[in-house]
Amino acid sequence: MLQRVLSFGRGISALFFRSLRTESRSLRMHLLWLLLLVVIYFTLWIVHETTTSFGAPGLYFFRCVMYLNAAFVTLLGVSFFSTVISEEKEEDTLGLMTMAGISALGILLGKSTSRLFQVSLLLAIQYPFTLLAVTMGGLMPVQIASAYTSLLAYTILLANVGLLCSVACRTNRNASGLTTFWLVGYLSIPAFAYAGRMYLLTELQWTTANPLHNLLLTSLDWIARSTIITDLYEATATGHQFIWSPQIVSNTLGGLICFLLALGLFGFVAKEPSTDTSSRGLVARRTNRHLRFFSAGRAWSLPLVWKDFFFTAGGWAGLIIRCLLYAGLYTLCFAANRPWHANAGYTIRWDDVTHGFQFFAHPLLAIDIALCASRVFHDEIRGQTLSSLLMLPESTLNLVYSKIFGCAIATFPGFLALAVSFCLPGGLEFLRELGDEPGFWWWLMNLLFLIHLTAIYSLYLRSGAFVLALGTMIGTMIFTGFIMALLSIGGGGNEHQALLGLAAVGLGLICAACHAIILLRMPSLGQR
């Protein structure tokens, strides 16, 4: 018995220290630490510069740091935590670990705790800085402890959700995608719960007097408060005392449940043979008579366009799904503008439907293109097919843009939907109004920046290019916003607009530089 316990402990410690050693040697982790420190210093500077504008600079500083941390942990969740086991599967080392006699529990604990430990360390190094917030005013030490506990609970949850997805999926990409999907639910369900509770209270006049109503309202309240966003806000509210909030309890329990599920699932996946990362996705085989329309057929005279249209962007089936997606979005916007109760005097405002559609459709299109961008070059690197491709009697320029064009065709429904929306009532006026706003162009350039950055990251990273690009884009937007706020203090609105225009031009130049980087990077990758 003692020997088994010792052997179990040895397995965990071996994996734990191996992971720590590997990550401590990795430049990526050190850069992340540096980035986080830079962000803290930057926030401090902003607070210092804007002291006159805010009543409680300490509270403002601490809130900024905490929300940045939450965003940072979220990004780590979909990249760092979600690859913990799937990376071993991709490298075919999971079987070796089990053969070495390390139990499932040992592997899961050894692998996941080291990452959790590293991220906790990353948060812990900020603690002395955040204490500065107390001296700056507007914050109590108990609030700092409460906020850090919330963040730790959230980190535990994300680490274990990532672990579960990593155990369930065969590849890093799938695990990362599944974690992202879960995150969307985690962040949106509490918002729906909050909206539902408000609806029940105000529209249906439910009260806590009715036990059944009370139970439902309390449950919805719990769900609404179980997200990190609301809990951080509450923890930093004036007069907050440390309590075991719904978020801390539910996130920690959720983490534990996910770990147990991962443990239960591990036995099945560990027995599977080595990974087969190929999937035809939405492309049917020619031999399938019923789905022949969705097959890739014969190569087009522009073969690279053909290949990426079908095997990167989903082909005809992908095209149809995108059409349905945009039609569904329009229907949703229409439904959201309809009155909930019968109202004889109410008429639909088609302008609002169109504006709502345009508001959601263009970032959706940008995300769709960015997801294609994350695969268009990365799949060639992963499949080691880049050398064969570069051996074709074509210039790199031609190869790169043919591939991009292939993906662009598949994302055409998004462009078409937006174009149609401009012809709908209110569509063009909205565009005309926005077109004069530098902020609109700045936002559009940010979306372009996201797409380009995803493509660039996919050339350098093994996984998580889209997520990291999204994080970088959000970071850049916050940074630009802060700079704008700083520079426009005491200045007029025109200066603010001019600065936004300048920022848009700057982002445009960065996007152009990304093209050059891709063209230079491709041949060097083909040499490997």
Add this chain to the structure above:
Amino acid sequence: MSNAKSSGTAQPVIEVDDVVHSFKGRRALDHVSFQVMPQSLHGFVGPNGAGKTTSLKIICTLLRPQFGVVKVFGHDVVDEQKQVRRKIGFMPDHFSTYRQMTVYEYLDFFAAAYGLSFSQRTRVIDEVLALTDMDGRKNDLISGLSRGMQQRTSLARVLVNDPDLLLLDEPASGLDPRARIELMEILKALRSMGKTIFISSHILSELAELCDSVTIIDRGKVKYSGSMHGLLLTSDEHPAFRLTVSGEADGWTEHLQALAGVLKVEQLEGRPEYRIEFDETRLDTNQLLQGIIGLNIPISAFAEDKRHLNEAFMDLTERGVR
């Protein structure tokens, strides 16, 4: 598949002249020079890390040499990349296949990428599938194929543009004996079609049987480049033959030594076999054989004494792991 155009002149297909290439301060190729003649099957042998793949990548235009000149069919690999790429087919040491495609889609894609028309593609793909014996698997997903089949698919891809020169990097690595033998048969068939094949491999026995010429490279330096026959000859100074006798094996050493022109005779331990080294200025092979017949030795076999390629390889390359 069309036969490669026979070259009237003896211009080398590949000319590597004084090439130097380093990675992060480590010299991968150190003044490497060699040539590959048309319609030959040229082996490229060396230990791991010797510089084989680097040389191949330079020849196939994926890598620019830092110093020196490399020409393929007279075209410079740096300045005339497109011309070179049209004439060669490169198969890297990994499969380099789109695993989510079927065999037919994969070949169709590359054929189209080389600019073949629809009808040409249909014909060429049928031909390469027949040549590689893959016609029964054309609708299979590549990911579902065995390693040997994937290797064949990769070879079929190399052939779709009907290249005159095939550059194959470790084509037989990881294949089972049957798949290896079948691959070698395909290469023989391709050579008979007039293709020049430049093959990097570790499987020396098969190279010895298959190749006309060979280049041995070690630690970035060429140790030997020339005919396979020349490499395998035992002695640097005098030719040698092996005589296998039937019946009573012992006692012939002194008789053989007494023959005029014979320099050295040794009986191979435990075998009815003698190794006879002779002075080629005093004796030719016919005379030696006549002399042996004259001794009434019961001859079972008489053949030129060649080293195994393994021995030559071990002699020329240095010990140690790179």
